[in-house]
Amino acid sequence: xxxxxxxxxxxxxxxxxxxxxxxxxxxxxxxxxxxxxxxxxxxxxxxxxxxxxxxxxxxxxxxxxxxxxxxxxxxxxxxxxxxxxxxxxxxxxxxxxxxxxxxxxxxxxxxxxxxxxxxxxxxxxxxxxxxxxxxxxxxxxxxxxxxxxxxxx
Numbered sequence: 390x391x392x393x394x395x396x397x398x399x400x401x402x403x404x405x406x407x408x409x410x411x412x413x414x415x416x417x418x419x420x421x422x423x424x425x426x427x428x429x430x431x432x433x434x435x436x437x438x439x440x441x442x443x444x445x446x447x448x449x450x451x452x453x454x455x456x457x458x459x460x461x462x463x464x465x466x467x468x469x470x471x472x473x474x475x476x477x478x479x480x481x482x483x484x485x486x487x488x489x490x491x492x493x494x495x496x497x498x499x500x501x502x503x504x505x506x507x508x509x510x511x512x513x514x515x516x517x518x519x520x521x522x523x524x525x526x527x528x529x530x531x532x533x534x535x536x537x538x539x540x541x542x
Contacts, residue, residue: 393417399424406447407431408454410440430454436463438480452476457535465538466531475530477537486533492522498536516540 395416403409409431414422428443429436430453437443437454446452451471454464466477474487484497492498501508501517508515516539524530 403431404448408437408443408447410443430464438463457538465542466534468527468531473527475527475534477534477539477541479538479541482541484534484537486524486530486537488524488526488530490524490530490533492518492520492533492536494520496520497540498522498533500540502540502542 393415397414399412399414401409401411407430408428410426410428412424412426414424416422426440427436428438428440433455435454435456437446443454446454446467450469452467452469454467456462456464457466457477465479466475468475469485472485472487474485476483476485478484486498498518499520501515503511503514516536518533518536522529522533524533
């Protein structure tokens with residue numbers, strides 16, 4: 390359960406722009422409970438991050454977050470309709486991709502975050518794109534955001 394021993398939702402505040410902030414009490418091991426505010430997408434309920442990050446992402450930047458893959462437990466990509474760009478991120482960095490974006494040598498989109506040994510056994514986990522790949526559609530730009538998020542996550 391998210392790496393926590395127990396989690397209790399104390400309150401929920403919904404925002405019209407497509408997310409909600411839950412005040413949660415979290416218990417891990419023998420440590421005293423911690424109260425934190427976490428943001429989730431509405432209606433899917435996917436974890437976005439802390440409430441400040443969600444506000445910057447959704448309200449200030451206009452990026453609607455989503456999970457890069459249904460098996461993930463947190464949002465790491467999102468679309469900005471105003472800019473017509475897909476973004477990928479981790480807790481450290483964010484990058485946007487639109488039509489015409491190109492994968493260059495050394496780009497995070499050109500590789501995977503996995504070791505060569507791991508990829509030899511699990512080639513399906515390699516989301517990296519070939520050098521020279523050009524986003525010719527928004528679907529291609531989304532692929533670049535997924536590759537970026539995968540490599541920096």
